[in-house]
Amino acid sequence: MKLHCQIEVINRLHSTLNIRSSGKYLKSTLALIKEPKSEAEYSLLLFSTVNKTGTKYRVKSVKQMFIKFINEGKATIRFEEPPHDLCIKCEHIQLKCFVKLLRSCIAGDTKSINLAKLSSVAVTHKESPTKLVIRDRSAFPNKGFPRTLEFLTISGLNLCNFRRDILLLKQLVVLDLSNNVIEHIPPEFGDMPNLAELNLANNKLGVKGVIDWRWLLRLQVKNKLKLLELSGNELKYLPKSIWKLQSLVTLKVDNNLLEHLPNTIGRMNNLRYLTIALNKLTSLPCSMLQLRLDYIDVSDNKLNDRDTEQSKMVKRNPWEMYVNSLVDIAARVVVKQKITYAPNTIPWTLVEYLDDANSCVCGEPVMNKEHYSFKEYQLKYYCHVVVSDENRKGTVSFLCYYCSPKCM
Template sequence: MKIVCNVFVSNRLLPSLAVSRSRKHVKSTLALCKHPKSEEYCIILFSGQNKNGTKYSLKGNVKQVLTKFAHEGKCTIQFNKPEHDLFIQSDVIQLKGFLHILKRALENKISQNELTYSSMAVTPVKQKDIAPTKLVIAKRSDYPIRGFPRTLEELHINDIQRCGIDRGIINLVNLRILDLSNNWIEFIPEDLSNLTNLKEFNISHNILARSTPKQWNWMGGNLSKSLLLLDVSYNELTYIPNQICKLHKLTTLNLNNNLIKTLPAGIGNLRNLKIFSASNNFLVVLPGSIKKLRLHSIDISNNNFEQCIPNGAGVFPKPLPVCTLKEYASRKVLGARLIYFSGNLPLTLVNYLDNAKYCVCGKACFEVYLRSSHNLLLGNIAESVSSSFGDMYVPIDCYFCSLKCSSLAYQNRSRHPIVR
């Protein structure tokens, strides 16, 4: 039996620091075989640099087989002689089949029908037969009729007037980068949230403005833990849905060149966000929760920001009523960043959670809150600022979950008045 995979060979006799610096997986062929005239099994590793192959005996020579991440297509095989560790990355189904045969070989329970060829007959898979990990489609005629290779990690489909997302894309469990820019896509299917490894999603230059509020439910699910970059620029969007606050791992968000007038109140809940762009829109105010961000850069040039609001002192907030049990529970759910969707909660509760307001302290609030507006110095939240107005102050619309948060905000405003 042989599988096509990516393998990194680590020599345990070498210093760990040198190994970690040069660690690079190489496209390889891994073969499990048995000589017809012998009862011993072995593994042969072929690669482009090692076309003759390296033979590893199995009998009494396997130190350990680590399969904790086999469901992700990863495993490690450690040998005694030579003292090599094989770090293997492969298609999940192929890898599990290989590990099953390997286990039976180690237990000497393998049948003759399962493994009949000799080690002398094993040859590496040709380069042209290796399933690709990257695919670029720039013409409609290049679109695969029989589906996409399951090994794809990077997929670019650009400028082919594509109107929707193929079901086959949803099944690419290894996909890390998905670029669907310059098409005619109107909405994203909710099942996209099932992808566990997707880190970059570019859906710019499409027509997502035609999406209904319910067609943004793809934001969340597994993407809450994996997605790092999202580009929805040039989509004629008039708003950004509240579901974007579920993408907790986002580091880069591009909203440029849309028709956006307001941003979700909880956008400051994206604690990992480092690069934020929302230029060429119709923003008049930023949400107060944005004060929680610590950005490398922010670009909000060419918007319609209102005049800065004068700071006032001596204004005291009114008392707040007691929260309902529903609101207390909802605050806890969002505070713990629990993943929720229509499959594990009633739809009414999902909508209730999605429409939460967010205090400047980062906590959620729903029906019990205070609200006021004041000014924010952008230099306090970003190292690099791009704006089309002289000073770097912008108005922010703040929600407060408690009297304490409101009082602190008023104290800060009185301590740092704006000098104009």
């Protein structure tokens, strides 16, 4: 049996000499073979592009196996002689099968096992595919997607449904599903462990009005995703929970039907590139003033078309701003201190309440929505590069909330 994986070989003698390991994993192949001179002897053969001749380890020399994180596709095989540790990263199902087979060889339970002999194993490294581009339906692989894929493009095929076999690609880093007619992303998609870039441009996510955004709430996608492309999807709104993509650097939502942005967008501390052109925005949330954007595109919106009646200041009773409920006070502390919360730790109603928090012009969280006004700000003072309409005065209307009369 052959296992195509990534392996780091650690020589335990180096630690006694204060020599640190490189920490680099190499694309390798690990083969479990039968020795030709003895039917009861088994070996592991490790070879890669760096080590083309291969290194042989006798199964008898296996001292210990560490499989605590095997569900994440990680395991370590420790040998008595030579004093090496093989740190393995691989697709978890294949790794489980390989470890099970290795255990049978160690225990001597090999009656039903048929392994190749050393003479029939080619000592060459088969390069596992990491990139696949599909622009024609005939290009889909007959045996399914290789589990080693890191870059996958399926574009311009008019796919109506999200292909669920993509969920098996645990090594996937970049996924491009642009120019299709996909209407729904399954919640399980948020469990992709290594996904950093997702392109869903020119699909139909917003065509039905109600969108299932539950995949945004999964832990893996929140921690890993850095680029999200949602342009041309007929979106009428973005979810308030989008702020939970705390690693997101680039967000593109051009050419949609957005009339407003969620105020929580100001909590996306790592956001640097934002494009919201070709929408129906009449104002921006004042929380965006707290972002440190390098680039923003607000062209072809209605940010200067606000009705004067709509722009008037609302309630001005200062005492109402000082008197808050205990829930409001507690919620402001949670938002200000950036305390983590989720539906599995607090009731869903409280999650929605916290996600609905606004930001004052001073940056303080605001739970009371009754004190607000529309103000004009120049984006060039808050962003390095601003793309806007040529006839614009340079100012943009912001919906501003206030935490106290001092900020009004």
